Amino acid sequence: MDNRNISVVTKVVVYVVMIAFTVLTVYPIFWLVLQSFKTSQVYMTTNKLSFPVNWYVGNYKFVWNQVGFSNFFMNSVIYSVVTVAAVVALANMAGFAFAKLRFKITKLLHGLFIVGILLTLQSILIPLFLMVNAAGLYNTRLGVLIPYIGLGLPMGVYLCADFAKSIHDELLESARIDGARYLRTFVSIVFPMCAPVSVTLAIITFTGTWNEFILMNLMTAGDKYKAIPAAVGRFAGALGSDYGKLFTSLTVALIPILIFYALFRNQITKGVAAGAVKG
Amino acid sequence: MTIKGEKRLSYAALVLPAVIIYLTVVAFPTVFSVLLSLTNYNGGRIFGNPNISFVGLKSYIWMFTEPSGNFYTSLANNLLIVCVSVFGQIPLGFMLAYILSRKLIKRGNSLFQTMIYLPNVISPIIIGVLFNAIIYGRNSVLMEIRRLFNPAAVFTINTNPMAPVLIVILWMFTGFYMIIFLANMQRIDPAVIEAARIDGAKEGRILLHIILPALSGVIVTSAILAISGSLKTFDLIYAMTSGGPAGQTRVLSLYMYLSAFQGAPNYPLANAISTVMVLISVVLIVITRWVGGIFAEKVD
Structure with a gap:
């Protein structure tokens, strides 16, 4: 493959482009983690781009103890794991039936699911909110989980039926x-x-559910059933200019998904490509 | 039990759970939303509520003609996001994918790919709050940088408030298009490229005559994804600007949400906005099917 004649100039340009893109992408996140080790006072009075001189961990103690981060983390885990299990099971079942046990109604049903792939959650938010309230599921985990499962199904049925064929x-x-x-x-x-x-x-x-904000935030009140993104949204408002604590809560919120990405990065990118191409 | 009966029963058992949940959670609310937009319903009980009446297209007329022009501001911002995707993310993503798939660099392919895709897996809420701190206010990084050049610089409200939002969107989602293009470039038969090279084709000709034509369908699909992605944009702007200042960074989804759930609720307006979003989605679905038909052989 590499007996091609690529000029040195091209090579340099290509490397510069790739490194520039990578640095630009990763730097804001790196910067965030650094700032989480400063107190708000230090952040505001020193250069915003500098490394922390005294690495201060008090913000982390605050976020973990005062904010009750473990509760939000547990809710995120519950929402994501239950949604994944239900979507994988139901989509496989329906996908197999659509692909292999053909009936006249299959075309209609399968088509209905496909249409759902491009629909946006926000356009059905008000009816969903009214329905969850009417069903007495407001501020319960089920009130979040049932919509999550339904919204995960179009892509799931599409992928599973395609595979089962x-x-x-x-x-x-x-x-x-x-x-x-x-x-x-x-x-x-x-x-x-x-x-x-x-x-x-x-x-x-999993990644979609883990990061979902608008539906979960709308269907729950108080902190008991909220997940990480809602917690972040709330602290951003409540902490305001308490930068040290704000940056630390963002960093803590980032850690789980970064670990997940580190473990499954190849599957994630493969999955995204598979889901998007024909979507 | 007959074989036919068993097949029918199995089909029902396999399909019904998914169908029931999907119809309840997605299909029904879609229709419901359109119906609600034709009434004056504004909270409280729905059934047996004597105050609800059918008002036809009144909410739509108000949405299109009210003096502040909020609907058009939001729609224009959605279009700006589509433009950033079509003229920014798609070409950049294509370029990055091309560099990676042709192995123009010898080392670090997988590292570059992993890092450039990274922002896509992070919650847009986190990204929004982060960039809010980086860009806005007296204590922002942007001010720090401006003070480097002009120590007397003071924080002022940006005259073009959508610009920072668009830059963050460009930053965040370019990796998504890179991944899509990369996956499809890797599906091109290497033998074809090899044959062209043996015939003396230069890198530029390979790009122009093999890779670009093979990906034409994917480029169109990406443009459709860009439009649907723009409709789905919510969390990032919600966390970064909340649609402000003065509603200038709202997109349709945010305008809908704020109309329904913040301050005095205006459900009729919010439902009308939702219906517009559903209509755009339906148009996209039709186009996708049509494009899918044209490019079927190329994409598969």
Whole structure:
């Protein structure tokens, strides 16, 4: 591959471009982490671009103890894990049925899900809010979870049906000849075979749910059922110009998703590409 | 039980849970929102409420003609975001993907890719609050930098308030388009490029005659994603500017949200804005299907 003649100038330009982009992208986040180790006073009175001289960890104690960050973290975990589990299970079931057990109604039902991919949550926010209230689910975890699951399904059904189509019919036929029913075939053959698409779907759904703000913030009151993004939004208002604590709460809020990204970065980028291309 | 009966039953068992949740949470509210926009409903009970009446297109007429022009400001901002995507993120993302996929650099491909995509996995709320602190106010980084050049600089309200928002959007989502282009460039058969090289084609010709044509469908898809992404923009601006100053950085979704849930609620207006957003989405879906038909072979 590399016997091509690329001039030195091109090489330099390309490296400069890539490094510039990378630095520009990462620097604000790096800067944020640095500032979280300054007190507000130090931040306001010294150069805003400087490294902290005395690394101050008091902000972290404050954010962890006073703010009750663990509660928000737990809510984020609950919302994300339950949504992922439900979306992966339901989307696999429906995807398999749409792809392999064709009925006349399949075209209509499958089409309905596909249309949902491009719809925006905000355009149905008011009816959702009214419905959650009418169902008595305002300020409960279910009131957040049910909409999350429904909103995750269009992409899920699309990906799963697409994947299930590639499973050979002969395989399903031979399972039937051995006496397996459709549900049995799904549980013991199709679902395990769909593991790659399930992983992709789980990762897309997880990052989406973890970062979701508007719906969760609207459907809950008080801190009990709010997740990390809502907590960040609230502190930004409440802490105002208490920069040290503000930057620290942002940093703490960043840590879980950064760890997740470090672990699954390849699957995340693959999943995004798979979901977006034909979406 | 007959085979046919079993198949039917299995189908129902597999499909119904997803269909019921989806219809309840997405399909029904979409229709409901459009219906509500034709009434004067403004909070409280819906069914059996004697004060609710059908008002036709009144909310829409008000939205289009009220003197502040808030709707047009918001719509224009949505269009600006689309422009940033189409003229900024898509070309830049394409360029970065091209550099990475053609291995124009020998080392660090995966590191560059990981780092440039990084902002996409972070909550837009966090990004919004962060850049609010970086850009606005006396104690911002922007002021610090301005003071380097002019020690007497004072903080003033930006005359072009959308500019910082657009820059942050450009910063945040360029990596998204890079990933999409990269995935599709990697699907081009390397043998084709190899053959062209053996025939003496230079890098520029390979780009122009092989890579660009192969990705034409993806570029169109990206433009559609840019429009739907612009409609979905909410959290970032909410956290960064709350739509201010004076509503100048609002987008449709934020305008809708503020109309419905902040201050005195104006549900009819908010529902009318929602319907406009649904209509834009429907148009996008139609275009996507149409484009999908044209580029079907190229994309697959």
